[in-house]
Amino acid sequence: MSAPPIEPRLDAPALLKAECMSKRFGPVQALDRVDFELRAGEVHALMGENGAGKSTLIKCLTGVHRPDSGRIYRGGRAIAPASPRQAEREGISTVYQEVNLIPHLSIAENIALGREPTKWGRICWGQVRRRAQSALDRLGLGIDVSRELSSCSIAIQQLVAIARALDVDARVLILDEPTSSLDRSEVARLFDVMQRLRGQGLGILFVTHFLDQVYAISDRISVLRDGRLVGVHAASELPRQELVSLMVGRELDLVEPVRSEVDSTRDAEPVLCARALSRRGSIEHADIQVASGETVGLAGLLGSGRTETARLLFGVEQFERGELLIGGHSVHFRTPRQAIRMGLAMTPENRKDHGIIPSLSVRENIELALRARGRSRLTGAQRRALAERFIRMLNIRTPTPETPVSSLSGGNQQKVLLARWLATEPRVLILDEPTRGIDVAAKAEILREIDELRRQGMAIIFISSELEEVVKACGRVVVLRDRRTVAELTGERITEQSVLHAIAEHHD
């Protein structure tokens, strides 16, 4: 039914071309004379660390920002989109990381939203449904378009967002980190769709932090660093190592081992010990214990109950059955506040909604948990010194401690959150996806910092959907499946293979 996949045409004409784009935000030169070209029938990956200028470039191309200087050509014609809507009219559609749709409307309504076909001022619902169906067919999805969007998985919602983007005869599709909340099979499905669209002659601009994915789907790669374009290469001609070097601007040892020695504290008394925790609709059975000087990983697929377990441990939600011991005392936290007073700390999975306080400064964000716990009597000067110490220690890139945290890049925001909890000197640190949406270099820094904390005797619970990280960082891995802990792997037995095996066991 679909056209046979055509070879990416490296000599194809430019669908979208940007020349010499510059954009400045206050003191920050976000884009510095960047050229970019997207051809018909190619998937073009845009790579760079956080703060390299990827989002700014995309926002300039789609009319969200106006570039200070530079020209944009669409099919050889100069354009200057002043809004995302105008960009759409030029055939440039964007799907952002977070799904920007209306959860309580049907799939069909979401696809047609804002451009419903009308007759005599009335919406033709039949046509809305037919168009939505054909838009989904184009992506090879057989879903009932009258379903409410919120009843679909995030992956399907993402695909619906793509269908909506394509519904306006888009020739250029921009995907801004579309895969960050998808699991493996869902990513595969997305890639199917992307290949199909490439075959139809669309140009796809693809932003992601996952190197594997870049190489799995991209034809060409443009790399940005500090607002400048540092290279455009065919994906087949750019080795991984070189790509990473381009992104970070220095050689990086990718296979640097973080976990060096086997934990010697294996038999130590656990600081945190959870037995058979359960809560209806959240977790059926969770067993986990962690001793000081130990990093325990929580592995499992999306929806297996990793985050839910963390929330039960931290008192965000209350467990209904089971037992939680902290330092040997049985506890039942009703609020995170109580957990914090017992020496727990948690960086949440959703950094934006549950982590940072956007308009407060970096310093205030760091101080927050310490002052909220209310035991310390630090003077203003001492607190400033504290914030400055963590900014140095974690290498947080911020112009000043008084800068609002919202203007920092994702990786630096994550470091601020880490600093917030380190300031409270916790006994148990729960890290839920601490490296999500963060560039390679910052990831390595954070992983190194976590291991340093473990060495100093902290008990760490580490949650990540990237197995590679879990394997590297953890001395013990607890595997969750369908809201139950199903396996525990220790020491040398932890490999990506063995964890994957534990996750998949009994599935077939």
Next chain:
Amino acid sequence: MPLQSTMIELSRHIVRTLLGIKWALLALALLLAFNAIFTDNFFEIRFQDGHLYGTLIDILNHGSKVAIVAVGMTLVIATAGVDLSVGAIVAISGAVAASLLVERGAPWYVAIVAALVTSLALGLWNGALVVWLRLQPIVATLILMVAGRGVAQLITDGRIITFEDSHLAWFGNGALFALPVPVTMLALVAGVGALLTRRTALGMFIESVGDNEQASRLAGVPDRAVKLFVYTFCGLCAGIAGIIECSYIKAADANNAGQLLELDAILAVVIGGTSLMGGRFFILGSIVGALLMQALTKTLYMLDVSADIAPAPKAIAVVLVCLLQSPAGRELIARWRSRRRGGSA
């Protein structure tokens, strides 16, 4: 060394505050400049019998009531809430004070303490509805806004209670440190508010709860206590304003006391640069906002604009200030500035 760092911190606060409220200050400055040119004796201040007299003092005096309420309202709005019941609390506070004094023959200080305690309790009631019943603030405080006047009527038995007690009347008509008592009270309330929020972590908690409530709770911020506090404090501020109002007219008028005060207070807060979405707040800004509106009213009166149409020019001025500090307005100004800079370079 500690003194020096305290000074640094203080100056940092001042700079941040001034930047936050620059438009309200600018508008006030323009208005004063206008009066300096077109109004005779506008800046004249006389000292007589230990009192200061003059147009500026009048503005301060009559703006204090709204400003005091606006201080409390600022903190509520900073938590992304709102308190519509302040006008009703003003009425109840006055009613309690006057009826205790006149009908029960209570001493003036008992009347005042009872009125303040009542206001405090009413604020706590608002907070409880918001925190425990999780009502939306606008609904939670609407209840008291609507019911409160009825309660005040009940207390006064539907009459206007007048009194002659000189102690109680002092709060609206007397002078302290050469200034009218309401102005001194405003300074007191603003000082206490600033101390509570800036010398302790409370101000940061309020901003943090207003900015991102979920994240604040996960960071251990006692979000419920913070909310209870701001509504209670706002109730207390309204109670103080209530005493000033009834003291000024030497009567408790359950129907008209504090009428539409909630809207004036909210407006003052918004003019002062605090966003209705919560987050960063500016107590000084709200006070400037309240005084700006009072100065505007006074100016219009002095220009012989009739009281009936005075709200119209006032509205225009308010819209201008709000436009200047709206995101769109700020962007416009930034663009205009960068163009000028580009042109001169």
